[in-house]
Amino acid sequence: MDVEVELFTSEKSGRGLKAKRNLNPGSTVLSSEPYAYLLSKKQKGVYCDFCFKKQDGLLQCSGCKYMKYCNRNCQKMAWNEHHKAECAALKNVMPKRPPDFVILLGRLLWNMQHSNSAKLPEKNSILDLESNYNKLSQDQKEALMNFLVILHKFWSPKPLPSQVKDNKMLLELCARIKNNSFAICNEELQSDVGTGVYLNCSFINHSCEPNCVAEFNMRTLKIRAVKNIAAGEEVLISYVDLFAPSFERQQELMSIYRFQCTCNSCNAKTDDDQMMQDFDGKMTESKLSSVKDTLSQMEELRKQSDYQKIKVLVEGCVKRKILPHENIYMAKVLDFGMDACIELGILTQAFEFGSMALFSYKLYLHANHPMLGIQLMKLGKILLHEEKNQDAMQFLREAFKILAITHSPNSSVLTELQNLLGQCSAEMQNLENSLD
Ligand SMILES: [Zn+2]
Ligand SMILES: [Zn+2]
Ligand SMILES: [Zn+2]
Secondary structure, three states: OOOOEEEEEEOOOEEEEEEOOOEOOOOEEEEEOOOEEEEOHHHEOOEOOOOOOEOOOOEEOOOOOOOEEOOHHHHHHHHHHHHHHHHHHHHHHOOOOOOHHHHHHHHHHHHHHHOOOOOOOOOOOHHHOOOOHHHOOHHHHHHHHHHHHHHHHHHOOOOOOOOOOOHHHHHHHHHHHHHHOEEEOOOOOOOOOEEEEOOHHHHOEEOOOOOEEEEEEOOEEEEEEOOOEOOOOEOEEOOOOOOOOHHHHHHHHHHHHOOOOOOHHHHHOOOHHHHOEEOOEEOOHHHHHHHHHHHHHHHHHHHOOOHHHHHHHHHHHHHOOOOOOOOHHHHHHHHHHHHHHHHHOOHHHHHHHHHHHHHHHHHHOOOOOHHHHHHHHHHHHHHHHOOOHHHHHHHHHHHHHHHHHHOOOOOHHHHHHHHHHHHHHHHHHHHHHHHO
16 A cells, blocks of 8 residues: 555545545545446547547557547557457457447456456555445346346356456455446546556545545556544545535445445535525526436537537526526536537626536535636636736636645646746736836
8 A cells, every 4th residue: 555545444434545544635634546447438539448549530449440549659558468368368259349438347357367466566456446236226237147147158267367266256256346347538537438447546535525635647556635633544536526515425325335424414415505595595406407408409509510519508697597507417517518619719798607606616525626727727818818818817727726725746637838928927917018
């Protein structure tokens, strides 16, 4: 284990990690490479399958014609690390493609078979992680069994690693992956780039009031402190999106991780009433489901890059005053509006939508939440494009205060932010000089 944290066991939450010394906001608590990982199907051709770099014109593997890499070097490293056997297996089932989960499982089994101490930087084994298999619903168990049927077709005739003795153990391994994998997001926090199993980081327990956040730099996971953590205090991250009322967080935690969160925020249902606020009291169930429909409609439109339609939908919601700004679903709607208008180059309107959403971000997220930093940065960038330099500077500085804590100095987000700050102060200087 790293020097900053150590493993401990408590009656309440089982195993967890606690700080060995006092940690400040911005400290890296833990850094980890994935034990097994996979780029998600919908991002194929956008990011390199090996290093997760975003690039146009990726090279396709000539064997399976499925994996795509940013250069020969990544292709070679992937081949040696996990792709050799996988490529043959993928070729065997062509033109069918196994589900992502099955490919990830195949890689994990391959790593178990072939990992020696050199391949495994961390001392823990995948079998040390919690599986919660017995807590799964019948449907969930059946879904895992279906994956195994596909796995046996896809991965045969390769033998299983010696640690996995029978199908029951294999099922438990699947449950372990489901229970412990991280959604790998890009630095702008879209959470659908890929999935990774990170051994050490999996011991970190959940809280809706976490003192740490996860940062992904391509496929490397860093756990960074966002609050002061005292020596001996437990290190906690959130497994779910915190921009949601407690019942939604609880639903997600129960369905995926099979536990009930008992953090202060869940117990007190902090902010729930305000998050669900309508103009005249709490929003009704029917209004909730109708705004959720609108959100999934916009999600679909975003996949099709139909930003014009998203813009029209958001304008409609604002004009009809469907919900007040502080309502969390309205903030999500406005966010779609901001991103769509940025894509369409309609910056004044993008700022209008984005700053309305910012109001809720500030209301519900903790002061160092990365989503808040990213939102401030987007708004600062818009202001800079519109040559409102003084306002831009204020937003960008506010963004920097947060993102310097949540992101590594060499991350592309911080590099871009520093460039924007430099550009902004240069333009302010130019203006001053021209006035002289
Ligand atoms: Zn690459
Ligand atoms: Zn291949
Ligand atoms: Zn909670």
